[in-house]
Amino acid sequence: MTSSIRRAAAFAGVATLSLAASVLVAAVAALFAAIGAVALVLDEGTLFDLFARPSDRNEGRLRGLAAFSFATAALAMLVMLVGLPTSVFVAAVCLLAYGNLTEQVVRTRSSATIAATAGFTTGGFVAAVFAQMIVRGIQGNPIGPKVPELVFLAASGALLAGLLRSVLFERDDPVVMFSVAVLLWLFTDLTMTVTKWDIILAIAITVGFGYVSWALDTASVTGMLTGILLALLTIVLGGYPWFAVLISFFALGGLSTKFKYEQKRKNGVAEANEGARGGGNVLGNAAVALVAVLAFAASDWLPVTKSVFLYAFAGSIAAAMSDTLSSEIGGVFDNPRLITTWRRVDPGTDGGVTWQGELAGATGSCIVALIAVSLFGSIGPLGGGVIALAGIGGMTVDSLLGATVEGEGLGNQSVNFLATLAGGLIGAGLALAVGLAT
Incomplete structure (x- = not known):
């Protein structure tokens, strides 16, 4: 010994x-x-x-x-x-x-x-x-x-x-x-109803997902642990439809990171560590979603209807998906333009966007919206539109922050957090405004 x-x-x-x-x-x-x-x-x-x-x-x-x-x-x-x-x-x-x-x-x-x-x-x-x-x-x-x-x-x-x-x-x-x-x-x-099979399936699914993400080099060890914890809490406190929305971001976001990685490395826009995302990156994109799940579980204590937190959750994930796809897909194209002035900038410039990246981001937001509409009976076409707009809004906020304040006191993970926060707030706000969260 x-x-x-x-x-x-x-x-x-x-x-x-x-x-x-x-x-x-x-x-x-x-x-x-x-x-x-x-x-x-x-x-x-x-x-x-x-x-x-x-x-x-x-x-x-x-x-x-x-x-x-x-x-x-x-x-x-x-x-x-x-x-x-x-x-x-x-x-x-x-x-x-x-x-x-x-x-x-x-x-x-x-x-x-x-x-x-x-x-x-x-x-x-x-x-x-x-x-x-x-x-x-x-x-x-x-x-x-x-x-x-x-x-x-x-x-x-x-x-x-x-x-x-x-x-x-x-x-x-x-x-x-x-x-x-x-x-x-x-x-x-918290008021929880956890059955034997609920917890067995939740642990098996989340651990399996985490290991696969690590094995495919889409997440570091800390990123894997963070993802597993977020996924487990989402399943138990929210439910499997919530998990499906969350996992759509991790899956498509991770795959998009690997998309033409060498080209993005050449352009200076590739994620570090061969694209394996760390715990800080995962939390930057999913912390708002986690808070929304916790608030949903604790909604009996709060003077707000549960559905508000559902739209905040879906809106933040849509923003994370939209921002990730716009960056990872748009990063392989040359001649980006700064979102605030529309002048051409070098690839990798914070706040630089391409039309291909914007289209990919909007598509990612719509994917999250479609998943939410198909799995949540309370979210119809109008709710799906709210979620899609929230995602696009969050992506735009990310670009605006990148062009104005990123690098001057705000790092990439902080900008990601603020973008997903914007997506969550837009989702919840629009849902309240059109009478979907009552």
Whole structure:
């Protein structure tokens, strides 16, 4: 057993103590605070050697264990003070620790990033499921009917943790743990009906889709994790029609990135990393859609009808599709014109458009609208027109921002976000204006 596995196993052992919060939350908070205090003064001996990370050895302090323990104690305090569910607290702590342990075991067999990521998310997922079940069992709450929901919560937490771990450092584990706890807390307050087959199919479809996108080099590991998380939340909180709208963008957008890639590279407009989109790119295009799905699920708390969020969702995806196709298709043609002055500019100039790209973008927006009309009974031809216009409007906003402010404080991902936000707002606004969202 390597030192990294022993260390991860020791952290997992400490994390397991959090299960006692099922009956003694205050004692658990005090225990972890004490562990953190001891870790700050322990500078040698067997325990130091067991828990010390390389950076800890350099500093002569178990700062990693101290940070983990104090963060766990703080979460336990939230259970007592603001009502954080005990099952969520234990799930977040065990997910992180056992995910790290599984990742270290996998690393002894494979150096591939995808393997380590899969190990972390799988180990964390399994640990979170069992942690929630154990807590419910100790507290005398029924387990069987809640298993699908517990699995959904564990899967969502594991994917978020895996995504954060792929972009943060090991010392940032407390941030990961708190983020997972907040996400799961939010979901426990939503009114959800999740069946066994719903969650099995959702996980199978989204993981399969994510792996294919990575295998085809249309997404990096972080992009894959982000896409899987977004897709899973869309299916469970919205439904399969919502997922079909979302997946249309990922599928056609990813394929368009590969379209005449060498020509776009020559023109200086090709996506980096051979077209594999990262997590930031995925979120820039789909964050608005995610917020719309969450708002739809929480609409009982909001003074707005559910259908508003459906049009916001579809409008933002139409904008993302329209903008992506206009850029990826239009990028292979020469002689673009700046949208604000219509003068010719070099290929790759922000805000430069071609008629071929504009036509491709409008077509992409119409594709999203047609999918929405065919799958949502509440969206008729007029609603489809609203979604198509929202997508074209978002594409135009992207070009205008590119021609005016991109590169001067706003990066490409920020511009993408604002364009999809414009698409979502246009979709929701037009739906309200013509009486479709009542």
